[in-house]
Every structure is written in C-alpha cells, then in structure tokens.
Amino acid sequence: MSIASPPSGTTSINARQARDGDCDVLIVGGGINGCGIARDLAGRGWRVTLVEQDDLASHTSSSSTKLIHGGLRYLEYYEFGLVRKALQEREVLLKSAPHIMWPLRFVMPHDPSMRPAWLIRLGIFLYDHLARREVLPGSRGVDLRSHPVGAPLQQRYTRGFIYSDGWVDDARLVLLNALDARDRGAQVLTRTRCVAAQRDAQGWQVQLEGPGGARRSLRARALVNAAGPWAESFLRGVARPAGGEVLATRSLRLVKGSHIVVPRCFEHDHAYIFQNPDKRIIFAIPYEEDFTLMGTTDQELQGDPRGAAIDADEVAYLCEQASRYFTRPVRPSDVVWSYAGVRPLLDDESGDPSAVTRDYLLETSTLAVAGAPLLSIWGGKITTFRKLAEDAADEVGRMLGEARPAWTEPAPLPGGDLRGWIGTPRRPDTDFERFVSMLRSRHGWLPLALARRLARAYGARIDRVLGRAESLADLGTEVAPGLHEAEIRYLQREEWVTCADDLLWRRSKLGLHYSAAERQQVADWLAAHPLPTDDDMNDPTPETRSETACN
CATH class of the missing domain: 3.50.50.60 (FAD/NAD(P)-binding domain)
Structure with missing residues (x-):
C-alpha cells in the first residue's frame, strides 16, 4: 500500500492566494x-x-517552561488581574486541545526560611478561587514524609502543598x-x-x-x-x-529565560515548584517520559535575541537550586539538553527582571x-x-470599521475535537486516554509507544498521517526509530517542515531521544527527498519550497 497522498487541491489554493497579492491584514x-x-x-x-x-x-514560543498556568508567584507582585485572566484561560485551553495540553499537579515543599506557611496557604487559596474550575482539582496540604512525592526530596522537607495547573507542548x-x-x-x-x-x-x-x-x-x-x-x-x-x-x-525589556533537561529525577507524575533564596522560583517537571525539565532563569539580554543561549552560570544556578531540594544532587554534567528563550516584556521600569509584568x-x-x-x-x-x-x-x-464577532473560546484547535473517536467529551485528560484506546482498537498493528506519540502529536488529525495504512510497512521506510516516511511526508506537506531541526526539535522532541547519528539520518532523508513542486508555482509558500536554511 502506498503512502497517503496530500489532500487534492491544497497546494493550488495556497498558490492562488499567494499570487493574489493583496490582503486585509x-x-x-x-x-x-x-x-x-x-x-x-x-x-x-x-x-x-x-x-x-x-x-x-x-524562538520564544518554543522556549517556554511549557506551562498553562495562572502564575502563582505573580500574586506577590499584586498582579491579580493578570493571574485571574490566566486562570480563566487554563481550562479553555485544556478543553481545546487535549492531545497537546493536560492537567498537571505541582508540589511546593515548604521551606520556612523562604515564605511562612500562612502566606503560601493564602496564595494558594486565592489561586483556587480567583477563577472558576471545572476540570482542575483544588489545592491541599501534603505530608512529604509519607506521600510518594516526598521520596526524592531531602528529609528536612516534611510538609508541602499541592495545587493544579496545566502542561502544553508550546511549539x-x-x-x-x-x-x-x-x-x-x-x-x-x-x-x-x-x-x-x-x-x-x-x-x-x-x-x-x-x-x-x-x-x-x-x-x-x-x-x-x-x-x-x-x-x-x-x-x-x-x-x-x-x-x-x-x-x-x-x-521592550528583553529577558532571557534558560532551561536544562536532565535524566529523570523522580518516578511519579507530579511537578515541583521550588522557592529559592533570591525569592525566585524554579520548576522541575516530568518531560518526555525519560527526563526532567528544570527552569527558568531571568537575565537581562543585550543585543540580538537570535543569539540568545544558556551560559555556564545559568546552568550552575539551576543545578544548585534543584540540589537544595533533591536528595540526589543535580550536576552540570547531568545536562543532556538545554535551551534559552527571550521574553519580550513591556518595560515597566521594574528593577528586578523577575518583577517585570x-x-x-x-x-x-x-x-x-x-x-x-x-x-x-x-x-x-x-x-x-x-x-x-x-x-x-x-x-x-x-x-477597519467592521466589527465581527469573537468565536475562538468554545472552538477546538486542529486535532482537538475527539468526538469522532470517543463520542461525548467528558474531561480533557480522560478523553485523551479514551482516544488512545480507540486508536489501538482501530489500528492494533501500531506499537503502543508509537500510537501514544502519534496520538499526542496529531490528535484527531492522525488519519492524515496514517492514511490507509494497515501495517507498519505501509508507512514506508523507518528513517529513524519510530519515525516513518509517511509521517515525514505529512510534516513536509502540511506542517511547514523543511529541515531536520523543524522536525526534531519543534514539531516533535524526537531529537532528545535520538543519537547524533540518528538525527543525521533524518537530515539526510529530508535533503534527499524535498517536497515535489508544481511547475506553475513560484511563490514562497511552504508547499513550494524544496530546500532552505534551517533555523
């Protein structure tokens, strides 16, 4: 069986749009x-x-801490309006794309030298009640000596607080x-x-x-x-x-935020929020099954944002702060990947970068x-x-002199409407698991790990990747572990992928799981198989490009 072909007419429609020239916006x-x-x-x-x-x-939008959150720490800066607005959006977003966003529970170990317990309880109470919650559970206290989330922590942390926010694949x-x-x-x-x-x-x-x-x-x-x-x-x-x-x-005030990724530091599915002596916080978050993501820093950036990169002092800072909490120290040599993003914050003349709105x-x-x-x-x-x-x-x-009504609040994002697979939605997190079960039922030939990865990436659009395939062989050559030609062609055809970095680090995080040789295999395949172009198309749309520099 051949690899699925693109939807008929898609490229010619985009070509006509490009040749039209004018637009409203x-x-x-x-x-x-x-x-x-x-x-x-x-x-x-x-x-x-x-x-x-x-x-x-x-750039910035793939270099976040990857959280859908109200921003608990912003309460200390009295940004109640911002926090409420963000809290209201959490569940709107979670419902719109349950394949790339899901609820996440956070553990805050209590360090009496940082903030008093009463202040944390007050902050979390406000966090629970500033906006309506339908999906996310409320906060509670936890005895770290007996709860599984306390196992990776140093014994001096005996109590803590658990609250809810959400996770997102930002790119x-x-x-x-x-x-x-x-x-x-x-x-x-x-x-x-x-x-x-x-x-x-x-x-x-x-x-x-x-x-x-x-x-x-x-x-x-x-x-x-x-x-x-x-x-x-x-x-x-x-x-x-x-x-x-x-x-x-x-x-604008350009503030660099850097993150590190290390081998998994704990076995459970909660994340941690750690308070630091400098009054900042860092997160330690389960990441890509096998890793823990830690960040972020706040450093003023001078110069071109394109050149932003994590430096040794930031790596040392993140490792040092995480090691204040974990029993097993985190060392710079543990870092398997890192990234830095530049936040374009409106300059409100705050002295501390962390306090900029x-x-x-x-x-x-x-x-x-x-x-x-x-x-x-x-x-x-x-x-x-x-x-x-x-x-x-x-x-x-x-x-432009013409008001047109808003529409996005109840609208799912592409792949987020799972009703064709699972029927009536219930909760975003359980809906996704029901979707995976239905996917496995329809395509039992898909290995479980591959089925879950594809479900996470594409949601209800997964049939555009699988096409009429009835076996792994129908997906074409396995270019790298778990990555077949059919998926790459889909990414080229519909998701603007032109080079390996697009695929390995933004459309997915497969680059984190592959060796250098396997990443090179992907780059070589893309170089050898540019997307075909139509002779009558000369505009720079993604469907018409064959080769381009990778950023």
Missing part, C-alpha cells in the same frame, strides 16, 4: 501571538497573510494555530521576512523576502506587529509612514495623517495568547 511574526491572531482574524472572514522570518515557533500549540488559520483561508509564509513596510492613506505597501532572496510586493489594509523580541526594532527599522518618522513609542498591551496607531491602521503587540505570556488574539482581532475590526 498582514501579520509579522509566527510565534504564539502572531499565529493566534491570524487564526482569530481568518475565522472572522478577514483575508490574512502571516510572515515569519524563520520557522514557526523557532505544537503555535503550529495548531497556524494550521487552523490556513484552514480558514489565511496564507502562512515561513522563512519569509518583511523587509519594508510603507504606510499611506490607503494601506501598507510591503516588500517580502522569501527563501533564496526572492522578493515580491503585497498591499495590506492593516498591519499587525507581532514580532516578539523584534517588535520594537521592526517599528524603528522596517515599518514607516510616508513621512519617514519612527513609529516606535514603547520599549507578564501582561500584554495592544497599541494602535490610526492617526488620520498617518493613514492605515497599525497594531503592535507588546508583552504577553503563552497562557493568555487566545485572549490576547481575541482582543487584537476586535481591535483590528474596529480599526
């Missing part, structure tokens, strides 16, 4: 905010084009928003830079530069600046009104003398992306 930035806004606007019927200079989620969350945007008519161009944007009374005249340096022009009625760490520099160097004056009115601000510019609308996105956090996108889409509609 051009969005610059393919992180969580840009893709979320593109999805929302496209679902309201606007003609949307999104451009991303690298791969989707290739795939971005990807699902981009997929939904494209399915609703948006054009998504990766590895395409906006190199010039000239504003006049009629709109924006934009120059785009795609892979290989190919350029084309586009006109947009409105421009959304969702460039993340580059949002300020985009306004200072690229987007200009006819008069040439600079549009930037805000300053994580809330967002939408800034509009529609002065009559300036012409076409401009919306800039400042700040934000991954948990509130959907609400940010909804607010941004409302604002774009207002600026």
Whole structure:
C-alpha cells in the first residue's frame, strides 16, 4: 500500500492566494501571538497573510517552561488581574486541545526560611478561587514524609502543598494555530521576512523576502506587529509612514529565560515548584517520559535575541537550586539538553527582571495623517495568547470599521475535537486516554509507544498521517526509530517542515531521544527527498519550497 497522498487541491489554493497579492491584514511574526491572531482574524472572514522570518515557533514560543498556568508567584507582585485572566484561560485551553495540553499537579515543599506557611496557604487559596474550575482539582496540604512525592526530596522537607495547573507542548500549540488559520483561508509564509513596510492613506505597501532572496510586493489594509523580541526594532527599522518618522513609542525589556533537561529525577507524575533564596522560583517537571525539565532563569539580554543561549552560570544556578531540594544532587554534567528563550516584556521600569509584568498591551496607531491602521503587540505570556488574539482581532475590526464577532473560546484547535473517536467529551485528560484506546482498537498493528506519540502529536488529525495504512510497512521506510516516511511526508506537506531541526526539535522532541547519528539520518532523508513542486508555482509558500536554511 502506498503512502497517503496530500489532500487534492491544497497546494493550488495556497498558490492562488499567494499570487493574489493583496490582503486585509498582514501579520509579522509566527510565534504564539502572531499565529493566534491570524487564526482569530481568518475565522472572522478577514483575508490574512502571516510572515515569519524563520520557522514557526523557532524562538520564544518554543522556549517556554511549557506551562498553562495562572502564575502563582505573580500574586506577590499584586498582579491579580493578570493571574485571574490566566486562570480563566487554563481550562479553555485544556478543553481545546487535549492531545497537546493536560492537567498537571505541582508540589511546593515548604521551606520556612523562604515564605511562612500562612502566606503560601493564602496564595494558594486565592489561586483556587480567583477563577472558576471545572476540570482542575483544588489545592491541599501534603505530608512529604509519607506521600510518594516526598521520596526524592531531602528529609528536612516534611510538609508541602499541592495545587493544579496545566502542561502544553508550546511549539505544537503555535503550529495548531497556524494550521487552523490556513484552514480558514489565511496564507502562512515561513522563512519569509518583511523587509519594508510603507504606510499611506490607503494601506501598507510591503516588500517580502522569501527563501533564496526572492522578493515580491503585497498591499495590506492593516498591519499587525507581532514580532516578539523584534517588535520594537521592526517599528524603528522596517515599518514607516510616508513621512519617514519612527513609529516606535514603547520599549521592550528583553529577558532571557534558560532551561536544562536532565535524566529523570523522580518516578511519579507530579511537578515541583521550588522557592529559592533570591525569592525566585524554579520548576522541575516530568518531560518526555525519560527526563526532567528544570527552569527558568531571568537575565537581562543585550543585543540580538537570535543569539540568545544558556551560559555556564545559568546552568550552575539551576543545578544548585534543584540540589537544595533533591536528595540526589543535580550536576552540570547531568545536562543532556538545554535551551534559552527571550521574553519580550513591556518595560515597566521594574528593577528586578523577575518583577517585570507578564501582561500584554495592544497599541494602535490610526492617526488620520498617518493613514492605515497599525497594531503592535507588546508583552504577553503563552497562557493568555487566545485572549490576547481575541482582543487584537476586535481591535483590528474596529480599526477597519467592521466589527465581527469573537468565536475562538468554545472552538477546538486542529486535532482537538475527539468526538469522532470517543463520542461525548467528558474531561480533557480522560478523553485523551479514551482516544488512545480507540486508536489501538482501530489500528492494533501500531506499537503502543508509537500510537501514544502519534496520538499526542496529531490528535484527531492522525488519519492524515496514517492514511490507509494497515501495517507498519505501509508507512514506508523507518528513517529513524519510530519515525516513518509517511509521517515525514505529512510534516513536509502540511506542517511547514523543511529541515531536520523543524522536525526534531519543534514539531516533535524526537531529537532528545535520538543519537547524533540518528538525527543525521533524518537530515539526510529530508535533503534527499524535498517536497515535489508544481511547475506553475513560484511563490514562497511552504508547499513550494524544496530546500532552505534551517533555523
């Protein structure tokens, strides 16, 4: 049986969109905010084009702590509005994509030298009650001497607190928003830079530069600046009104957050939140079955965000703080992988980087003398992306003179609607397990580990990967352990994958499980099997590219 072919007509539709040129809204930035806004606007019927200079989620949005959370520590900074907004979004998101998001219980060992127990109890009480909960259980105290979560901890920690938040595959969350945007008519161009944007009374005249340096022009009625760490520099160097004056009115504070991954430190499924002497916190989270993820740091960043990387002091800091709690010390030599992301936080003149607000601000510019609308996105956090996108889409509609209703709150993300497999949804976590059971029932030839990985990655879209396969052989050559040609072709065809880093570190975390030789096998296969192109297509859409630099 042959590997499943792409849905008929998909590439030609995108090619026609690219050749049309004009759009209602051009969005610059393919992180969580840009893709979320593109999805929302496209679902309201606007003609949307999104451009991303690298791969989707290739910077900040794939380098988070990967939590859907209210931000317990923000209560200390009296950010009750932000925490409540984030808490309200937790369960909305968990219900929208149970394959990539799920509830997670957190353990906070009590260290009397950090914060008094009464203060922690008060904070957790507020955390439980600032927003309605339907899925997530409430908090409780725990005796660490007898509970399994106390086993990995030093004996001096005898009591603690357990509360709920959620986990998310951050890079795939971005990807699902981009997929939904494209399915609703948006054009998504990766590895395409906006190199010039000239504003006049009629709109924006934009120059785009795609892979290989190919350029084309586009006109947009409105421009959304969702460039993340580059949002300020985009306004200072690229987007200009006819008069040439600079549009930037805000300053970003770039804060680097780094994480380390070490072999699994504990056997249970809870995560830890540790209080540090510097009043910061770090998380220790079960990760990819065999590992523990630890982070994050907060360091001011100077220079180009593209060059952000973890340094030895940050590794030492994370290891030292984790070792204050775990019986078995965590050493720099234990680190098997690390990453650093740059948070583009709105500068509120806080002295401590940890105290800079994580809330967002939408800034509009529609002065009559300036012409076409401009919306800039400042700040934000991954948990509130959907609400940010909804607010941004409302604002774009207002600026364009046509309000269109919001729609995303009850809407599942691609792959998140499991009703065709399991019937009526009950709880996101148990719904996923029911889905895995049905998948195994229909495709008993799938090994359990592979079935669970594919279910987690693709949810209800899994049939697009499996096609009509009735055996592992029908999925084609196994390019690397558990990775078959059918899946790679799907990722090339529908998920904008052009090189090994896209596949191994953003669409999946298979790179963490593979040896260097196995990662090279994936890179070699992609280089030898570029996605076929149609002769009549000359635009830089992902369906038409054969080779491109990997970021």
